Amino acid sequence: MPQSDRSGRPRRSAPTVRDVAARAGVSPMTVSRVLRGEPRVSPSTRTRVLAAVDELGYRLDEVARSLRLGRASGLLGLVVTNLANPFYSRLALGAEEVARHHGLRLVLGSTGGEVRREAELTDDLVSRRVDGMIVVPAASEQTHLDAETLRGTPLVLASRPPSGIEADTVLVDDFGGARAGAAQLVRDGHTSVGFLGNPPGLFTGAERFRGWRAALEEAGVPVRDAWVRRDARDIGTAQAAALDLLERSDAPTALFCATNRLTLGAYRAVRQIGTGTALAGFDAVELADVLEGPLLIVSYDADEIGRRAARLLIDRVLAEPGTPVRPARRSVVPTTLVRYGVTR
Template sequence: MRDVAARAQVSAMTVSRVLKNDTRVGAAARAKVLAAVDELGYRRNEVARSLRLGKPSGMIGLVVTNLANPFYSRLALGAEQVAEEHGLRLVLGNTAEQVKREQELVEDLVSRQVDGMIVVPAGSSQRHLGAAVLGPTPVVLASRPPAGIEADAVLVDDFGGARAATAQLIADGHRCIGFVGNPPVLFTGAERFRGYWAAHEEAGIVPREKWVSRGAHDIPSAEAAARRLLDRPDAPTALFCTNNRMTLGAYRAVRGLGSGTSLAGFDDFDLADLLDVPVTIVAYDADEVGRRAARLLLDRIAKGSSAPQEPCRRTVVPTTVVRHTGT
């Protein structure tokens, strides 16, 4: 600001007033200051200013596990929509499902004085997200519930959606339904497997363990898992997959083997209706997950750390089953 003042031949106080749109500065002085700002490329340090004034930073953090997954990009858009409605900016970080990376990102966000954070946790414990570690910075979890801490959370109806999709396969006449899913340590994978199993039990069918694969983490590994299930004499006639990457990997296996196996999967994805095999999709509003998480976080921020602690809240985004008959 001193450089701008020297260039415009005014006082630093005048520069400050111009940048704050103070009406006490005359038009001529304002024009000189703004010209000097443009010539020098000056940008006010909003973080430093907020610290000096003791005001919030105007930023909230969002930490997700896999930005390549469309679910998380939609979640981010939903959270950003609510943040912008309240004049806030969203700062985004990706952990690649690594707990250490998550800890580093969270610590960095706290050091940058974010007003709060939405986190999709990578591990099975979130003690590093608790108040004992982060202090007054509020945290809301998305997609996975808290473990080891108390926190608000926004979840998807993983169990109900998986049960409904598997039940639809059974209603279509399938009795041999395989399962292609991510590792059981993940909450979403475990709940969706539980829904898959419950649908069988409700129909009086005992699913076979040899038709269950629970180790895939991306499209290639899901394709390999589906091939192993389908490339056998007693192959299942349908597969339930726990997310869109699993479904796409399974589809590649079905196409490659020419088996015509029916598919059901969690998470909608672009062009699902154009696949040439029947696909049953568990759909939900991923943007709404982000919107709800942002609203919960903003509510905690507004109340402040000095307010009496309320019980932690949990909200569940509903799912629907969408059927594509194949082209």
């Protein structure tokens, strides 16, 4: 006997895979392949099936279905270090765009830069049978991300390279971007250029410091340790470090900042003491176009990091069982220089 809703009217039964198949004029197996994101479906067929899904309002309880079959969940995990940083929200949007195209969903977690928390999150994702995961490593300690610990769950690293493990990786051209930014400061006439960076144990910070140093050495500009601060972690500590540099009697006329948070801290310091210090920074800065004074940004497409990482991951996820395992791959996102305000 058909069920009724609270008004007493017969309740419509939920559409099934067979209903979708009939509407699209394909077999139920083809519908399943489209919903799993398998590549062996023609674009026209995929379009018809997805249109039928929308028209019928079909919803697949993928988790329940997968657990019944002993398969994964239809989910991809994304583990980042700091959700307060816009960089990671852009990375997540890029990854979600690709995941959604393949009928998958993204589960997001943040570690706060703590390795212990990262290990807990990745273990939880494995227990939930995610199809694979993208991780921005908190540190070079990555034994909890090896294939045995993850029980074979496909892994892609973003922003920072693998250390002691094998994994596909998507990086930014940290060294090249920093070298280009520092070199532009020199071409703008600065012969005293300081560096404001995060702790040297972080890969990005180390590579950007190396790029800054290389640019100055190539131009014959002095590299002075007194003009280097490498212990800033956020806007507040960056502001304090920049003030310490700029209040010196021999303060540099320009600062290169290793991240967008550090650039904002340095900007506050420059505004606070009213110097004409030129600023260059790595990573996009929100509202950079309305900030007063010259600002040079080493920019790149953070969404593209997420897109590339998701593509590499899904390529692993959809690999046919028994096919040879590909060697770990590395993709590098390029950078460009963007000027804001009046340059010196």
